[in-house]
Amino acid sequence: MNTKLSNNLTLLFIFIGITALISVFLPDEFLSLRNFASMGRQFPEYGLLALANMLAMTTGGIDLSVVSIASLSGVVSASFLSQYQTVGMPVGTVIVLGILIALAVSVVCGLLNGVIIAYVRVPAIIATLGTQGLFLGVSIIITKGHGIGGFPDAFLFIGNGSVLGMPTQFIIFVVIALLAGLLLTRTPQGFSMLMYGSSPQVARFSGIANEMVLIKTYLLTGLLSGVASLIIISGVNSIRPGYGAEYLLLSVLIAILGGTDPVGGFGTVLGLTLAIFVMQALQSGLNILGFSPFFKKFMWGLLLLLVMVFHYYRRMLAQRRAIRKSAAQNAPPGSKEAAGGQPA
Amino acid sequence: MRTLLRRNEFYLFLVIVVFSLAITIVNPAFFTIENMFDLMRSSAGMAILAVGFFVVLLSGGIDISFPAVACVAQYITVNAIIALGIDNIWLAFAIASAIGIAFGAANAFFISYFRIPTLIVTLATMNLFHGAMLEFVGTKAINAGQLPSAFKSFGLADVLSLQRADGSTYGLSVFFLVLVGVVLVTWVILRYTVLGRVIYAMGGNLEAVKRSGFNIRRTQFFIYCYAGLLASIMGVIYVSLIRFSSSSVIIDSELLHVIAAVILGGASIMGGSGTLTGTLLGVVMISILEKNLVLLGLSNFVQQFFVGLIIVLGVSITHIQKQIRNRRSLTLVRE
Numbered sequence: 001m002n003t004k005l006s007n008n009l010t011l012l013f014i015f016i017g018i019t020a021l022i023s024v025f026l027p028d029e030f031l032s033l034r035n036f037a038s039m040g041r042q043f044p045e046y047g048l049l050a051l052a053n054m055l056a057m058t059t060g061g062i063d064l065s066v067v068s069i070a071s072l073s074g075v076v077s078a079s080f081l082s083q084y085q086t087v088g089m090p091v092g093t094v095i096v097l098g099i100l101i102a103l104a105v106s107v108v109c110g111l112l113n114g115v116i117i118a119y120v121r122v123p124a125i126i127a128t129l130g131t132q133g134l135f136l137g138v139s140i141i142i143t144k145g146h147g148i149g150g151f152p153d154a155f156l157f158i159g160n161g162s163v164l165g166m167p168t169q170f171i172i173f174v175v176i177a178l179l180a181g182l183l184l185t186r187t188p189q190g191f192s193m194l195m196y197g198s199s200p201q202v203a204r205f206s207g208i209a210n211e212m213v214l215i216k217t218y219l220l221t222g223l224l225s226g227v228a229s230l231i232i233i234s235g236v237n238s239i240r241p242g243y244g245a246e247y248l249l250l251s252v253l254i255a256i257l258g259g260t261d262p263v264g265g266f267g268t269v270l271g272l273t274l275a276i277f278v279m280q281a282l283q284s285g286l287n288i289l290g291f292s293p294f295f296k297k298f299m300w301g302l303l304l305l306l307v308m309v310f311h312y313y314r315r316m317l318a319q320r321r322a323i324r325k326s327a328a329q330n331a332p333p334g335s336k337e338a339a340g341g342q343p344a
Numbered sequence: 345m346r347t348l349l350r351r352n353e354f355y356l357f358l359v360i361v362v363f364s365l366a367i368t369i370v371n372p373a374f375f376t377i378e379n380m381f382d383l384m385r386s387s388a389g390m391a392i393l394a395v396g397f398f399v400v401l402l403s404g405g406i407d408i409s410f411p412a413v414a415c416v417a418q419y420i421t422v423n424a425i426i427a428l429g430i431d432n433i434w435l436a437f438a439i440a441s442a443i444g445i446a447f448g449a450a451n452a453f454f455i456s457y458f459r460i461p462t463l464i465v466t467l468a469t470m471n472l473f474h475g476a477m478l479e480f481v482g483t484k485a486i487n488a489g490q491l492p493s494a495f496k497s498f499g500l501a502d503v504l505s506l507q508r509a510d511g512s513t514y515g516l517s518v519f520f521l522v523l524v525g526v527v528l529v530t531w532v533i534l535r536y537t538v539l540g541r542v543i544y545a546m547g548g549n550l551e552a553v554k555r556s557g558f559n560i561r562r563t564q565f566f567i568y569c570y571a572g573l574l575a576s577i578m579g580v581i582y583v584s585l586i587r588f589s590s591s592s593v594i595i596d597s598e599l600l601h602v603i604a605a606v607i608l609g610g611a612s613i614m615g616g617s618g619t620l621t622g623t624l625l626g627v628v629m630i631s632i633l634e635k636n637l638v639l640l641g642l643s644n645f646v647q648q649f650f651v652g653l654i655i656v657l658g659v660s661i662t663h664i665q666k667q668i669r670n671r672r673s674l675t676l677v678r679e
Contacts, residue, residue, distance in 0.1 A: 120660045121667060123613050129603060130655030137649025145645055245596065249467060256464050263461070294478030301472030304464065305454060312458040 007259035010307065011274040015281060022285035029288050037167060041159075043280045044173035045235070046247045047273075048228040050254035051180055052221035054272045057255055058184070059214060060197045060264025061117065061124030063221045066228075067248045068135035069109040074229035074239040075139040077102035078148040081155060081233075091152045098155065102233075103226045109135055110222020114215035132248075139241040149238025159235025169231045176227065181269035189216055197264025250300075254279055257304055278303070352610035352662060353622045359658075360629055367632075371639040377506065379636075381516050387631035388519035389578045389585065391624060392526050393602045394609075396574035398623045399530065401606060403567050404547035404615030405462035408599060409451060410575040412470035415594045416477045417443040418579030422589040423481065425492045433494040433580075440576040447473055448572025452565040478591055485590035491583070499584030519581055526574060531620050543567060547615025604651065605630040608658045629654065 022030045029035060049066045056063040081098040084091055109131070116127040161168045184190035192213040196203040204210055233239045258275035260267035282303070283296050368375040393410055400407040417440040424439050425431065447469065454465045488496070502515025534540035542563050545553045554560055583589045609626030611618025633651050638644065 116656065116660060120663050122659045122663045126607050126613055126659050127656070129600060129607070130652055130659060133600065133604070133648055133652025134656055135652070137646065137652050140645045140648055144643075249471075253467055253471070256467070262463060292479060294475055294483070296475070297471045298475030298479055301468045301470070301475060304468035305460075305472065308460040308464060308468070309454070309458050312460065 007311065008268065008271045008274055010310065011258070011271065011278055014303075014307075015274060015278045018278065018281045018285055022281070022289065026288055030285060035284060035288070037162075039280050039284050040167045040170035041235070042284075043276050044167075044169040045228050045231045045244070046250055046254070047173050047276045048176065048224045048231070049247050049251040050258075050276060051177060051269070051272060052224040052228075053251045054255040054258060054260045054267045054269075055180065055184075055193070055217060055224075056124065056221050057260045057262050058197045058264060058267040059124075059193050059217050060200075061214075061217070062128065062252065062262070063113065063218065064125065064128040064248060065109070065113060065132040065135055066221060066225045066251060067244050068132045068139070069106050069222050069225035070229035070232060071239070071241050071243065072109060072135040072139040073102040073105035073226045074233045074243075075142050075148065075241060076105045077229070078151070078233050078239045079142065081151045082148050084152045091154060095152055095155045098151075099230060102230050103223060106222045106226025106229065107219055108222075109225075110219040111215065113222065114218035117218060118211040118214035136241060143241055145241070147238050147240035151234070151237055156234055156237055159231050159233075159237075169235070172227065172231065176224070177269050177273055180224075183220075184267070184269060189213065193217055194265055194267075197261075197266070199265075250279075253300060253304060257307060353619060353625055355661075356608065356610070356622065356625045356629060356658075360625065360632070363629075363632060367636060367639055370641065374636060374639050378508070378514050381514060383631060383635065384520055385517040385585065386635060387627060388517065388523045389581045390598065390602060390605070390631065391523050391627045392574050392578045392581070393598060394605045394623050394627045395526055395530050395620070396571035397602050398606050398609075398611055398618060398620065399534070399543065400462070400567055400571050401611050401613065402534070402547050402615055402618055403543045403563070404550060405455070405564075405567070406613075407451065407462065407466045407568065407571050408603075409447070409466035409470035409473065410571060410602070411594045411596075411599045412474040413444055413447045413572050413575040414579035414582065414598070415592070416447070416473050416579075417576035418583045418593070419477060419589055419591050420481060421576075421580060422486055422491065422495070422583060425494070426486070426490070431492045431494045433498045433584075436492075436494060436580055437577065440580045441573055444572040444574070444576025444579075445569045446572070447576075448569035449565060451572070452568035455568065456561040456564045474595065481591070483591045485588070488587040491587055491589060495580070495584045496587055498580075499587060519585070522577065522581065526577070527620060527624070534620065539563065539566060544616060547612075547617070549616075601630055601634065601651070604655045608655060610662070 019030075049070065052066050053063055077098045080087075080101055081094065084094045087094060089097075113124075113128055113131055116122050116131070117124050120127075158168055158172070163171055182190075184193070192203065192208045195206065195208060196210055196213050200210060203213075229239075232243065254275045255267070255272060256262060257278070258268070258272035260272065279300070282299055286296050286299065287293070364375060373379060393414065396410055397407060420443055421436050421440040425436055428435075451462075451465055451469055454460055454469070455462050498518065501518040503518050503521055505513050505515040507513050532540075534543065542553060542558050545556075545558075546560065546563065550560070579594070582594060586593070605626035606618075606623050607613065607626070608629055609618065609622030609624070611623060630651065633654060634647060637647050637650060642650075
């Protein structure tokens with residue numbers, strides 16, 4: 001537990017370090033309100049996908065279909081929303097229906113993933129690899145490869161508006177992250193997910209309905225992707241299948257950087273959020289410092305490797321300390337016994 | 345016969361045959377030698393990547409850095425050849441191989457010394473390598489005019505030439521030889537050497553291999569360097585095929601297709617089981633889906649959908665079979 005907790009500390013220090021470093025170089029631009037507002041606009045869409053992958057990873061799975069689900073629900077919802085002038089309904093109704101459609105499509109996609117993983121027992125990485133192509137394929141067929149755009153103005157509020165000076169999507173992300181945190185730490189579902197992730201057999205023998213836990217997990221990852229799709233289509237006022245393909249690896253990377261154990265059994269929303277902040281600060285910082293966007297790829301890789309190597313050394317140190325401690329504890333009684341035994 | 349029926353490869357082969365027949369009925373142009381040769385030329389690179397991915401998967405690891413390795417290897421190689429002015433395909437292979445092996449060694453270093461899960465290491469290095477190249481080498485595309493002629497003539501070289509009715513010729517690409525070489529070497533290593541058996545055993549039970557006294561670290565270095573080498577060979581083939589080199593080819597297109605091919609071929613994602621035959625059949629299946637749906641009169645838009653559908657159905661059927669088998673063996677035990 002101790003090492004897991006300190007992962008968050010490490011990330012916090014990295015975040016502060018990056019922020020401080022860039023602020024020293026270019027205080028006016030990086031520390032400006034505008035920069036923070038634009039950061040708050042950028043990260044929620046991939047942050048939600050990373051959150052989805054974190055949840056999948058706590059059960060020892062992974063969801064490679066998050067971007068495709070976002071693509072599909074975005075496309076279906078967009079084809080409805082873009083017809084707002086011709087469907088003959090009040091704009092408000094169209095928007096509510098559009099949002100519900102996106103969420104419904106994403107839940108159906110998640111359900112399909114869940115059934116394949118839980119009942120057919122295909123490993124999550126393969127199942128979602130397949131559905132990734134399937135969902136993207138359907139969205140390409142629907143649009144014939146073109147983009148769909150032109151939504152009601154009020155709908156664009158999700159991706160462009162702000163509440164109390166904060167970007168709308170930032171608030172959406174914070175609320176959802178809080179809910180996900182509560183789910184993971186305070187509900188039977190969250191407990192079962194972590195339990196299943198540490199050991200499916202133990203979970204089964206403890207009377208947990210593994211299949212339902214998995215199905216709910218992938219329903220959730222689907223739903224999160226659906227919310228991300230709404231933010232995406234509202235932010236750019238259009239959708240094109242294949243948008244955000246690079247988010248897939250980014251979401252996995254952030255989940256792992258956030259201390260989630262990809263084998264299952266551990267993951268925290270706080271760690272994930274810190275990892276998102278680190279990534280976003282790094283990206284914006286490098287941008288402001290005038291580095292090319294390519295350099296951030298390099299830095300992502302480097303950061304992930306360094307954090308993992310750092311964890312390795314800390315784990316080794318902790319182990320060595322534990323061994324020394326147990327040796328120190330075991331030795332005295334042993335020697336006493338030997339000393340007491342000889343005279344008798 | 346019974347063992348044949350139980351094998352995943354057999355069913356995959358049947359599916360391919362049925363599928364090919366269906367395409368041939370709709371469009372006789374599919375089942376011609378010329379189209380087969382074309383299919384061979386365009387999918388040899390993917391097959392080589394699949395073999396490398398398969399070896400890593402067998403050992404219980406997963407290496408998703410291969411598209412980045414192939415991309416970086418081809419781009420640096422082409423640039424180096426232009427800079428050196430020595431227009432020789434062997435030199436190109438030598439440079440690319442060195443890059444591929446070096447990247448593989450970097451993967452193996454982090455995997456074996458720091459015991460970081462393979463997925464995480466290769467996820468990190470793929471970004472690291474590709475990002476570093478984009479930043480420090482450049483992003484300028486090299487078109488067919490600037491591409492050294494060694495690549496172009498290698499891409500056009502045939503080992504076997506046939507004549508069409510109108511007198512023009514077509515042939516079996518030299519890529520076929522490269523692929524056969526790769527498959528043979530891999531097959532011999534996996535089947536007839538201690539190294540190969542250790543790779544299988546590592547995927548089955550790593551702890552058991554450790555306790556038996558095998559050098560895990562050295563084997564890991566071999567596995568990841570070999571995968572890197574194969575990826576870099578694919579990079580050179582790819583450039584020769586499309587006669588164009590840029591800093592972003594291969595990256596997006598190949599990763600998921602190669603994984604899909606290997607998994608369809610019956611290799612276990614947990615490692616320890618799978619065959620080279622299955623992997624190659626998986627590549628054939630995916631290549632046909634990818635490149636020949638057009639012959640069925642279907643538009644390119646449905647291609648993605650069908651690839652996804654085949655993977656979902658393929659792995660689902662395999663796993664349902666496995667469950668049924670498990671249930672049967674359980675009841676036998678009870679009796």
